[in-house]
Amino acid sequence: MPIIEVDDLSKVFRLNQKEPGLRGAFKALFKPNYTDKVAVDHLSFSVDPGEIVGYIGVNGAGKSTTIKMLTGILAPSGGAVRVLGRDPHSQRVANARDIGVVFGQRTQLWWDLALIESLNLIAKIYEVEPARYKQLLDQFSETLELDELLKVPVRQMSLGQKMRAELAATLIHEPKVVYLDEPTIGLDVMVKERIREFIKQQNREKQTTVILTTHDLGDIEELCQRVIIIDAGKVIYDGPISTIKDRFGKYRTITFETGSASTAGLALPDGTELVANEPRKLVVRFDRTRTTASQVAGALMEQADVVDFSLAEPDLESIIKQIYSGALREEVAV
Amino acid sequence: MRSLRRYWRVYSAFAANAVKLMMAYSVWFWVELLGQIFMLIIFVYFWKAVYANTETVSGMRAAETLNYILIAQIVAPLVRWSLILDIGGAIRQGTVAIEFTRPVDFQARWYVEWTSQMLFQAIRLALPLGAVAMICFGLRLPADPAVWGYFIVSFLLGNAVLFCFDWAFACLAFYTTEAWGLHILREGVAAFFSGALLPLQMLPGWLQKGAAFLPFGQALNAPVSILTGITPVSQAPAVIGTQLIWLVGLFLFSRFFFGVASRKVTVQGG
Amino acid sequence: MRKLKRYASLYWLFLLQRFKVLMEYRVNFLIGASSTIFIQAASLMTVWVVMGQVPSLNGWTIDEIFMIYGLLTLAKSINHMFADNLWTLGHEYIRPGGFDRFLVRPINPLFHLLADRFCHDGIGNFLVGLVLVMRGFENLSIPWSLGNIAYLVLAVLAGGSIFIALNLITCVTSFWIMNSVPVTLAVFQTHEFTKYPLNIYGKMIGVAMTWLIPYGLASYYPASYLLGRDVGYMAWAMVPVAAVLLAAGYRFWLFGLKHYGGTGS
Numbered sequence: 001m002p003i004i005e006v007d008d009l010s011k012v013f014r015l016n017q018k019e020p021g022l023r024g025a026f027k028a029l030f031k032p033n034y035t036d037k038v039a040v041d042h043l044s045f046s047v048d049p050g051e052i053v054g055y056i057g058v059n060g061a062g063k064s065t066t067i068k069m070l071t072g073i074l075a076p077s078g079g080a081v082r083v084l085g086r087d088p089h090s091q092r093v094a095n096a097r098d099i100g101v102v103f104g105q106r107t108q109l110w111w112d113l114a115l116i117e118s119l120n121l122i123a124k125i126y127e128v129e130p131a132r133y134k135q136l137l138d139q140f141s142e143t144l145e146l147d148e149l150l151k152v153p154v155r156q157m158s159l160g161q162k163m164r165a166e167l168a169a170t171l172i173h174e175p176k177v178v179y180l181d182e183p184t185i186g187l188d189v190m191v192k193e194r195i196r197e198f199i200k201q202q203n204r205e206k207q208t209t210v211i212l213t214t215h216d217l218g219d220i221e222e223l224c225q226r227v228i229i230i231d232a233g234k235v236i237y238d239g240p241i242s243t244i245k246d247r248f249g250k251y252r253t254i255t256f257e258t259g260s261a262s263t264a265g266l267a268l269p270d271g272t273e274l275v276a277n278e279p280r281k282l283v284v285r286f287d288r289t290r291t292t293a294s295q296v297a298g299a300l301m302e303q304a305d306v307v308d309f310s311l312a313e314p315d316l317e318s319i320i321k322q323i324y325s326g327a328l329r330e331e332v333a334v
Numbered sequence: 335m336r337s338l339r340r341y342w343r344v345y346s347a348f349a350a351n352a353v354k355l356m357m358a359y360s361v362w363f364w365v366e367l368l369g370q371i372f373m374l375i376i377f378v379y380f381w382k383a384v385y386a387n388t389e390t391v392s393g394m395r396a397a398e399t400l401n402y403i404l405i406a407q408i409v410a411p412l413v414r415w416s417l418i419l420d421i422g423g424a425i426r427q428g429t430v431a432i433e434f435t436r437p438v439d440f441q442a443r444w445y446v447e448w449t450s451q452m453l454f455q456a457i458r459l460a461l462p463l464g465a466v467a468m469i470c471f472g473l474r475l476p477a478d479p480a481v482w483g484y485f486i487v488s489f490l491l492g493n494a495v496l497f498c499f500d501w502a503f504a505c506l507a508f509y510t511t512e513a514w515g516l517h518i519l520r521e522g523v524a525a526f527f528s529g530a531l532l533p534l535q536m537l538p539g540w541l542q543k544g545a546a547f548l549p550f551g552q553a554l555n556a557p558v559s560i561l562t563g564i565t566p567v568s569q570a571p572a573v574i575g576t577q578l579i580w581l582v583g584l585f586l587f588s589r590f591f592f593g594v595a596s597r598k599v600t601v602q603g604g
Numbered sequence: 605m606r607k608l609k610r611y612a613s614l615y616w617l618f619l620l621q622r623f624k625v626l627m628e629y630r631v632n633f634l635i636g637a638s639s640t641i642f643i644q645a646a647s648l649m650t651v652w653v654v655m656g657q658v659p660s661l662n663g664w665t666i667d668e669i670f671m672i673y674g675l676l677t678l679a680k681s682i683n684h685m686f687a688d689n690l691w692t693l694g695h696e697y698i699r700p701g702g703f704d705r706f707l708v709r710p711i712n713p714l715f716h717l718l719a720d721r722f723c724h725d726g727i728g729n730f731l732v733g734l735v736l737v738m739r740g741f742e743n744l745s746i747p748w749s750l751g752n753i754a755y756l757v758l759a760v761l762a763g764g765s766i767f768i769a770l771n772l773i774t775c776v777t778s779f780w781i782m783n784s785v786p787v788t789l790a791v792f793q794t795h796e797f798t799k800y801p802l803n804i805y806g807k808m809i810g811v812a813m814t815w816l817i818p819y820g821l822a823s824y825y826p827a828s829y830l831l832g833r834d835v836g837y838m839a840w841a842m843v844p845v846a847a848v849l850l851a852a853g854y855r856f857w858l859f860g861l862k863h864y865g866g867t868g869s
Contacts, residue, residue, distance in 0.1 A: 013867060071704075071705045071707075071708050072707065072708065073704050073865070074865055074866070075862075075865040075866060077866075089865060092707060093710045093711070093712075096707075096708050096710040097710045099708065103701070103704065106700075106701060106702060106705070108705050110621065110625075111623055112625040112628070113624070113625060115843065117621055117624065121617055121618070121621060124614060124617055124710075125614065125709055125710065125711055126710060127610075162741075240621075261869075351685075361783065362786050364786070364792045365786040365787075365789050368790055368793075369789070369790070372793060372794060372796060372797065373796065375797075375809070376796055376797055376800070379804050379805045379809075380804065383661045383662045384658055384661060384788035385803040386662065387658050387659060388657070391654065391657045391658065392808070414719075434756065474751025481746060503699060510631060510632070510635075514635070514636065515631075515632060515635025515636060515639055516635075518635070518636075518640070518642060519635070519639065519642055521637075521642070522641075522643040522644075522645060522646050525647075526642065526645070526646035526649055526650065531646060531647065531650040531651060532650050532654060536653060536657075537653060538653065538656070571705075573757050590847065
């Protein structure tokens with residue numbers, strides 16, 4: 001049975017366009033000028049217990065709106081969300097006991113309190129049993145290397161220290177579902193590695209379900225068995241990482257090394273595009289649904305003095321980059 | 335001459351920016367105006383009730399006192415408004431270090447900004463308040479241009495005195511960790527000893543002596559007394575002379591103290 | 605009952621942590637806690653100087669005026685100490701996004717907001733009010749009877765609740781508007797009227813401060829009652845009014861919360 005069920009979920013924001021100043025405020029109050037913005041558009045997916053799912057998309061694609069509906073902060077405007085069988089918005093408090101959330105750069109720890117004091121307070125808020133709390137604190141201190149941090153107030157911590165502390169605070173009540181928004185952003189390689197290791201360990205030992213939004217390819221490759229890509233509020237991909245390449249690696253590039261300097265007036269086959277034209281070097285990108293590598297290579301060899309050529313496989317990194325730069329949008333639309 | 339024009343250009347740009355910043359908070363303005371009108375009402379009724387049983391208080395008649403209080407309350411927001419939080423905040427956040435690198439005098443720049451904001455406030459808040467006071471509470475203003483002239487000079491001098499005092503006082507933020515307490519302390523003491531709540535002439539002798547040792551009266555009681563005629567025109571030059579002495583003294587002290595206090599920080603590296 | 609106990613112990617913990625932080629900056633704590641004393645001192649000294657020269661203000665002696673002032677300041681201090689964080693709802697929680705954190709925790713978000721910051725600046729107000737009221741009891745020979753003490757506690761708690769409820773109602777507008785502080789301030793600053801006997805003002809202001817923005821119920825009427833002036837059932841009006849306003853405020857809060865769930869801003 002899935003732990004998270006999202007069924008035909010939509011969220012439409014009504015924005016009241018306001019003019020600046022007092023007059024604008026009054027006008028907005030009495031003669032509002034509404035525009036609707038669809039943030040999440042008939043979204044459906046489900047997540048099984050113990051899965052680590054990468055939830056990715058451009059800024060504004062609807063990622064954080066979805067997360068806010070999953071955590072109960074926002075109410076859906078259409079469709080339904082179930083987390084552990086509950087409606088997270090109407091049963092917000094019950095839901096809150098079973099989930100943990102890391103909101104990117106915004107810490108949940110008290111700025112001026114020593115970490116241990118913050119953790120004590122959070123344990124009380126979540127009613128963690130004292131014996132269990134002690135046990136977990138020892139465990140976390142070891143895996144996240146918190147020992148020397150426990151007495152330090154958050155305001156004095158580095159970015160990496162803050163995120164380690166944040167993860168401990170988020171998982172101290174052993175939530176069944178954890179939402180992590182950019183947990184490794186801005187961190188150095190060592191800290192990233194430690195954090196990924198910790199997330200993996202929690203997932204392995206406690207079957208914690210993790211929903212992860214990230215720009216970091218390393219996070220996705222190391223943690224996620226499955227990726228959901230959304231764009232303009234819709235799911236455009238839901239499946240394992242391995243098949244992303246097939247789905248989105250539509251374009252390939254061939255780099256030609258040419259003997260002669262002049263390559264003017266080339267005729268290229270359909271679905272092909274000249275990306276770079278330098279002396280002794282040509283880069284051609286082609287759509288593999290419309291033409292093939294051999295056709296492109298053949299056509300060019302006839303017209304230019306080709307010394308060597310190489311075919312580049314689409315790599316995951318460039319696909320993720322494309323997703324985040326919004327380039328996928330046009331590609332999917334074709 | 336050319337350098338003077340350069341200074342004018344530089345400082346007028348700062349002044350214009352400060353005014354623009356104030357314009358943005360229009361809702362604030364209405365609420366502040368409302369609050370000031372409330373205070374006018376409270377004071378008028380309070381003093382009316384005081385004079386219901388007596389002809390004079392400390393030799394001042396009802397009409398005279400009411401007139402003083404109305405003007406004092408119109409001017410009061412300008413005195414209450416200190417730059418301690420701003421300077422103290424800049425000191426705390428270390429942005430003062432950036433100020434040192436600019437090619438304009440730090441204190442002069444703040445003075446220009448502060449005064450232009452203050453004058454802007456004065457016009458924006460004092461005009462409607464004055465209108466309310468005249469229509470609803472019978473505020474009387476003098477017709478003699480000499481009185482107005484002395485008032486304006488005395489008002490500007492008084493505010494410069496206050497600026498220098500605040501500047502020196504805010505430098506304590508180099509030593510304490512927060513400017514908030516300094517700000518509140520200054521607000522409370524100034525509210526009473528500036529004469530915003532009652533004419534300083536009404537204080538018992540020992541308190542009047544105390545008030546004379548503080549600069550706050552120079553900023554409010556002095557100009558308002560000139561405008562209401564409590565200080566006759568013939569004595570106005572003497573009042574302005576006193577203000578000048580205050581100004582020179584506090585100016586020198588504020589420069590000196592800022593130098594000492596800021597050196598402490600640069601030596602310690604913040 | 606279990607819930608109440610849980611919230612009480614949680615509040616205690618929040619308070620303890622808050623004091624630990626405050627003690628780290630001891631000088632600031634002392635300045636903050638005493639700061640309001642300076643501001644109150646200015647008004648009090650004004651009353652003192654003026655009342656030294658006239659016997660009474662519309663039939664109220666200086667001791668009686670200080671009693672009114674003291675009761676109001678005590679009520680205000682309850683709000684200042686325990687509910688000051690309401691002011692910051694818009695600019696420190698909703699707009700920067702921190703309010704979301706309250707919504708993913710298994711406790712009441714309003715409780716969380718209030719518990720998040722006990723305001724030590726209110727301690728000064730509390731002390732000023734306490735001294736004024738105790739001074740009034742002594743100087744005006746009001747007996748320290750159990751009944752009077754109980755009435756005093758009730759009046760201060762109800763008066764404090766009126767302050768809290770009115771601030772809650774105006775602060776909840778943060779769920780809709782960018783900056784609710786001016787709105788809150790506009791209502792809050794009317795309490796200045798009720799530091800002095802309401803009968804010195806015209807009838808309109810008296811009625812407004814009793815029924816429209818009922819801060820007067822926290823000072824003028826309880827003081828009258830304690831001083832043995834007959835104000836009839838008005839001596840008790842602060843209790844039902846506080847209850848109704850608190851209930852209305854909480855309803856409005858829930859409504860604001862619902863709106864937040866719709867827009868997230």
